[in-house]
Amino acid sequence: MAFWSSTSVFTSKVPRKILFMFTLSVSVTYLFYSLMSCYNSLQFPLQENYAYQGRLVTEQTTFVTLREKLYSASQGTTEFTEAERPTAVSAVKDHAEAEQRTVEWIRTQASPTKSAAAYHTSALDKEHQDFSTTDSELRVNCTMDYGEKKLPQAIIIGVKKGGTRALLEALRVHPDVRAVGNEPHFFDRNYEKGLDWYR
Numbered sequence: 001m002a003f004w005s006s007t008s009v010f011t012s013k014v015p016r017k018i019l020f021m022f023t024l025s026v027s028v029t030y031l032f033y034s035l036m037s038c039y040n041s042l043q044f045p046l047q048e049n050y051a052y053q054g055r056l057v058t059e060q061t062t063f064v065t066l067r068e069k070l071y072s073a074s075q076g077t078t079e080f081t082e083a084e085r086p087t088a089v090s091a092v093k094d095h096a097e098a099e100q101r102t103v104e105w106i107r108t109q110a111s112p113t114k115s116a117a118a119y120h121t122s123a124l125d126k127e128h129q130d131f132s133t134t135d136s137e138l139r140v141n142c143t144m145d146y147g148e149k150k151l152p153q154a155i156i157i158g159v160k161k162g163g164t165r166a167l168l169e170a171l172r173v174h175p176d177v178r179a180v181g182n183e184p185h186f187f188d189r190n191y192e193k194g195l196d197w198y199r
């Protein structure tokens with residue numbers, strides 16, 4: 001009595017060439033869908049974004065280093081040299097002034113009437129309390145690599161091909177605007193990662 005495995009019956013009836021083509025097409029299809037599903041993680045940022053992010057990290061690192069040094073100096077643990085002190089103080093002051101100017105600008109732009117201005121001012125103050133990193137939190141929340149992490153003060157929302165990238169690049173030109181390098185897609189793709197990821 002002869003025993004035939006199902007595989008040998010299959011291969012004996014179907015030409016090997018067709019079987020090979022079928023296997024190949026299934027593999028290619030599988031590979032294609034795998035690439036499509038992880039398309040986002042495979043998206044490489046543009047070269048200029050690398051350059052921009054490099055500049056951003058350098059600036060932020062310098063600022064945080066100076067700020068921490070100043071804090072340490074105020075606590076009496078770090079000594080600035082006479083040459084370093086004026087530069088450090090003015091860098092921190094410039095950054096703080098830039099942040100203040102941005103907040104003032106938002107207040108004036110977003111508040112056409114006096115009552116609305118009062119409303120927005122209190123709302124902004126509340127938001128500042130809720131979301132901003134305080135000086136005491138700064139030492140816990142900031143990393144030396146990425147600087148001070150904050151939630152955004154403005155969000156660009158738009159459909160695909162709606163020109164959001166052009167708007168982002170135009171806003172980025174303003175010296176007081178700090179914009180992300182790539183679109184973070186927090187609300188549509190990364191919402192479950194939470195606010196800590198978003199910062």
Ligand SMILES: Nc1ncnc2c1ncn2[C@@H]1O[C@H](COP(=O)(O)OS(=O)(=O)O)[C@@H](OP(=O)(O)O)[C@H]1O
Nearest residue numbers: 157158159160161162163164165166167168169183
């Ligand atoms: N001002 C203005 N007027 C007309 N068209 C404009 C404008 N700004 C950007 N664009 C065009 O918008 C397309 C890019 O949109 P997005 O940045 O939203 O693209 S993306 O979906 O985020 O990838 C992109 O279109 P395509 O070149 O066809 O891709 C841009 O050329």
